Amino acid sequence: DTGVSQDPRHKITKRGQNVTFRCDPISEHNRLYWYRQTLGQGPEFLTYFQNEAQLEKSRLLSDRFSAERPKGSFSTLEIQRTEQGDSAMYLCASSSTTGGRGYTFGSGTRLTVV
Amino acid sequence: KNEVEQSPQNLTAQEGEFITINCSYSVGISALHWLQQHPGGGIVSLFMLSSGKKKHGRLIATINIQEKHSSLHITASHPRDSAVYICAVPSEGTSGSRLTFGEGTQLTVNP
Numbered sequence: 770d771t772g773v774s775q776d777p778r779h780k781i782t783k784r785g786q787n788v789t790f791r792c793d794p795i796s797e798h799n800r801l802y803w804y805r806q807t808l809g810q811g812p813e814f815l816t817y818f819q820n821e822a823q824l825e826k827s828r829l830l831s832d833r834f835s836a837e838r839p840k841g842s843f844s845t846l847e848i849q850r851t852e853q854g855d856s857a858m859y860l861c862a863s864s865s866t867t868g869g870r871g872y873t874f875g876s877g878t879r880l881t882v883v
Numbered sequence: 884k885n886e887v888e889q890s891p892q893n894l895t896a897q898e899g900e901f902i903t904i905n906c907s908y909s910v911g912i913s914a915l916h917w918l919q920q921h922p923g924g925g926i927v928s929l930f931m932l933s934s935g936k937k938k939h940g941r942l943i944a945t946i947n948i949q950e951k952h953s954s955l956h957i958t959a960s961h962p963r964d965s966a967v968y969i970c971a972v973p974s975e976g977t978s979g980s981r982l983t984f985g986e987g988t989q990l991t992v993n994p
Contacts, residue, residue, distance in 0.1 A: 859923075860926060871928060
């Protein structure tokens with residue numbers, strides 16, 4: 770287990786297209802988080818899962834955004850009808866409610882909407 | 884919601900200097916994270932601490948829970964330390980919950 774993996778690393782898409790990102794957390798971590806980071810800012814919380822249940826969604830997560838974690842392992846974040854304002858780094862992190870390796874981040878997916 | 888403030892926002896140092904970055908938060912917490920982010924985006928967790936001091940190589944993190952304040956120190960700074968350093972605290976006061984982040988401190992170490 771090499772940590773949290775995100776795919777793709779970079780995505781360039783035209784405005785109006787749909788995009789989907791994937792996150793594979795550390796296998797023993799039951800919590801998975803999505804954050805968004807714009808240039809010069811700290812990350813902002815989007816949503817998180819405990820196992821397969823989505824426990825919290827930020828108001829930043831408009832109805833164009835949807836996240837799933839169907840089997841409590843990997844997660845996907847989909848953005849429909851992308852807008853230029855969606856351009857950001859999308860970060861995934863995982864943690865365990867029972868301690869262990871602590872809070873671990875992926876390398877992020879950088880989305881550019883043109 | 885926990886508010887997190889970092890200072891300074893930008894810091895330029897000469898190689899070998901001792902660096903201090905400060906973080907203050909508004910609501911009591913069980914643990915605080917210091918993170919490092921290099922150009923290209925990936926975030927690396929440096930420390931998670933709930934009391935006292937932790938040391939890893941040239942990096943030292945301290946926290947004063949009563950004063951709601953933490954510091955990150957870098958001894959004998961090196962150009963490869965140039966990065967954004969981010970302080971983060973749990974939003975719900977538990978170590979496994981979502982994090983609220985400071986805006987980061989951009990550190991540049993010149994040779």
